Amino acid sequence: xxxxxxxxxxxxxxxxxxxxxxxxxxxxxxxxxxxxxxxxxxxxxxxxxxxxxxxxxxxxxxxxxxxxxxxxxxxxxxxxxxxxxxxxxxxxxxxxxxxxxxxxxxxxxxxxxxxxxxxxxxxxxxxxxxxxxxxxxxxxxxxxxxxxxxxxxxxxxxxxxxxxxxxxxxxxxxxxxxxxxxxxxxxxxxxxxxxxxxxxxxxxxxxxxxxxxxxxxxxxxxx
Numbered sequence: 728x729x730x731x732x733x734x735x736x737x738x739x740x741x742x743x744x745x746x747x748x749x750x751x752x753x754x755x756x757x758x759x760x761x762x763x764x765x766x767x768x769x770x771x772x773x774x775x776x777x778x779x780x781x782x783x784x785x786x787x788x789x790x791x792x793x794x795x796x797x798x799x800x801x802x803x804x805x806x807x808x809x810x811x812x813x814x815x816x817x818x819x820x821x822x823x824x825x826x827x828x829x830x831x832x833x834x835x836x837x838x839x840x841x842x843x844x845x846x847x848x849x850x851x852x853x854x855x856x857x858x859x860x861x862x863x864x865x866x867x868x869x870x871x872x873x874x875x876x877x878x879x880x881x882x883x884x885x886x887x888x889x890x891x892x893x894x895x896x897x898x899x900x901x902x903x904x905x906x907x908x909x910x911x912x913x914x915x916x917x918x919x920x921x922x923x924x925x926x927x928x929x930x931x932x933x934x935x936x937x938x939x940x941x942x943x944x945x946x947x948x949x950x
Contacts, residue, residue, distance in 0.1 A: 731829070731830045731831075731895075732825050732826055732830050733894060733895050734825065734892060734893065734894045734895075735823045735824050735825040735826045735892075735893045735894075736823070736824045736825065736890065736891070736892055736893065737821055737822070737823065737839065737887065737888075737889055737890060737891040737892075737893060738798050738814065738822045738823065738824050738889070739763045739814035739815060739821075739822035739889055740763065740764050740768065740775075740820065740821065740822075740887065740888060740889040740891075741761035741762060741763050741764065741814060741815035741819060741820055741821075741822065742761055742762065742764050742768065742775055742776075742777040742778040742820060743758055743759075743760050743761040743762055743778065743779070743815075744758060744777070744778070744779045745757055745758040745779050745780060746758075746760060748760075748855065748858050748859070749858075750854075750858055755855065755858070757780075757855045757858070757859075758778065758779045758780045758818070759818035759855050759856060759858075759859050760818075760859060761778075761815035761818055761819065761820065762815060763814055763815055763889065764777065764889070765888075765889060766888065767886050767887070767888040768886065768887060768888065769884070769885075769886050770792070770793065770842050770881055770884055770885055770886065770887055771792075771881065771884050772789055772792060772880075772881045772884060773788065773789060773792055773881075774792045774793065774820075775792075775793065775820050778820060789880050789881070790847045790848065790878060790880050790932035790933060790934065791847070791848075791878040791880075791932070792878070792879060792880055792881045793820050793821060793844065793878065793879040793881065794818060794819045794820050794821070794850060794876065794877075794878055795819055795820065795821040795822075795823055795850075795876055795877055795878070795879060796817045796819035796821070796822055796823070796850075796876035797822075797823055797826055797827050797828070797874075797876060798814070798822055798823060798824045798825075799824075799825075799826075799827055800827070800874045800876075801814070801816075803872070803874060804874075807868070808860075808862060808865075810860070810862075812860075816859070816860070817850075817852075817856065817869075817876060818855075818856060818859070819850075819876055821879075823893065827906075828849070828873055828874070828875065828876075828877070828904060828905040828906040828909065829904055829905075829906045830904075831846050831877065831895075831904065831905050832846065832898065832899050832901070832902050832903055832904050832905070833846055833847070833848065833899060833901070833903045833904075833905070833908055833925075833928050833930055833931050834846060834899030834901065834903075834928055834929075834930035834931070835895055835897065835898055835899050836882065836895070836896050836897040836899075837879070837893050837894065837895055837896065838893065838894050838896045839885075839887050839891050839892075839893045840885055840886065840887050840888075840891045840892075841883070841885035841886060842881065842883060842884065842885030842886070842887055843881075843882040843883035843885075843896075844879040844880065844881055844882060845879060845880050845881075845882050845930060846877055846878075846879060846899075846905070846930075847877075847878050847879060847880045847930065847931070847932040848877065848878050848908065848931060848932035848934070848935045849875045849876070849877050849878075849905050849908050849909050849912070850875045850876040850877055850878060851870075851875070851912075852865070852866040852869040852870065852875065853866060854866060856869070870909070870913045871913065871914075873906055873909040873910070873913070873914075875905070875909055877905045878932065880932075899928065899930065901924070901927065901928045903924065903925055903928050907921075907925070908925060908931075908935070911925050911939070912935070912938075912939070916942065917946060919943060919946055919947075922939050922942065922943045922946075923943065925939060926939055926940060926943070
């Protein structure tokens, strides 16, 4: 693992309430369309002031209170699809400078102003990201590249605004990066040792614990 960067900046703070999106002959409710905000916004245990999710079964909740994406990944997607992706385009609340999936680990604790956050899981893109950009292949491409972004849970509520500095105040001793978690989930799905090691990180989001636990059980039965 390369030398990791300890500080970053909140380049863009993005929020949006759920709206109906056309999906074939139907509509789906989604909060994936986010707009940058210049305001100082409160962050609670379940999310940002002025923000919302359309599907509360698969989105939101304490393990997914804040969705974050990386400024450095935007140039890749702009070149890949020759399309203008603006900050917030991946449905993220935080667009972060400096860091990528290689710099943050599951369970790392991050200070953002008066707010204290913890990395809980990589972001799992759903079909609504494809709808958002009229690129149905985009969610799968996000998985395969590992350019997923991630979620924070909130350990200490507070307020935040664009330009806020973020710093890692505690590194999780297991050092399982977001990139490593993506590898296990999407690429090397039969890596039982890798799955076990990731499951040992108690700070990993409950939904990932459940999904990977079931996979491990299935792999064991096939031996």
